[in-house]
Amino acid sequence: MKPNIEISENNLKEVATLLNTLLADEYVLITKTRNAHWNVQGQNFMELHKLFEGQYEAVDNIIDDVAERIRTLGHFAIASLKDFLKVTHLTEQDDDFTDQKKIIQTLLNTNEVIVRTLRNDIVAVGEKYKDLGTADFLTGILKHHEKTA
Numbered sequence: 001m002k003p004n005i006e007i008s009e010n011n012l013k014e015v016a017t018l019l020n021t022l023l024a025d026e027y028v029l030i031t032k033t034r035n036a037h038w039n040v041q042g043q044n045f046m047e048l049h050k051l052f053e054g055q056y057e058a059v060d061n062i063i064d065d066v067a068e069r070i071r072t073l074g075h076f077a078i079a080s081l082k083d084f085l086k087v088t089h090l091t092e093q094d095d096d097f098t099d100q101k102k103i104i105q106t107l108l109n110t111n112e113v114i115v116r117t118l119r120n121d122i123v124a125v126g127e128k129y130k131d132l133g134t135a136d137f138l139t140g141i142l143k144h145h146e147k148t149a
C-alpha cells in the first residue's frame with residue numbers, strides 16, 4: 001500500500017536525491033570525526049578524544065534519521081562507500097590528522113560545508129518541492145551542525 005502524502009512523485013524523487021547527498025556528506029563527516037577521535041594526540045588528549053566521540057555519536061544518529069526519512073518518502077538510501085564518494089560535496093584529500101589545530105580546522109570546515117548546503121536545500125525542499133516535513137527535519141540537522149561549528 002502506498003501512502004498519498006500529497007507530494008508529487010517527481011518532487012519526492014528530487015527530495016530523496018538531495019537527502020542521499022546529505023547522507024553521503026554525513027558519512028564523510030563521521031569518518032573524519034572518527035579519524036580525529038582515533039588519531040588526535042598531545043595536550044588535552046582525553047578532552048578532545050571524548051569531544052570527538054560525542055560528535056561522531058551525534059552524526060551517527062543523524063545518518064540513521066536521514067536514511068529512514070528517505071525510506072519514508074518511498075525511496076532507497078544509498079549505502080556503500082563507493083556511492084557516498086560519488087555524490088558527496090566533500091573531499092577527503094589534504095586532511096592532516098596529526099595536529100590538533102588542523103584536525104579542528106578540518107572538522108570545522110566540514111561542518112560549515114554541510115551548513116551551507118543545508119541552508120540551500122531547506123529552501124528548495126520547502127518552496128520548490130513543497131515537502132515541509134523534510135524542510136523541518138533538515139532545519140533540525142542544520143541547527144545541530146551550526147552548534148557543532
Ligand SMILES: [Fe+2]
Nearest residue numbers: 037038049053
Ligand atoms: Fe573510541
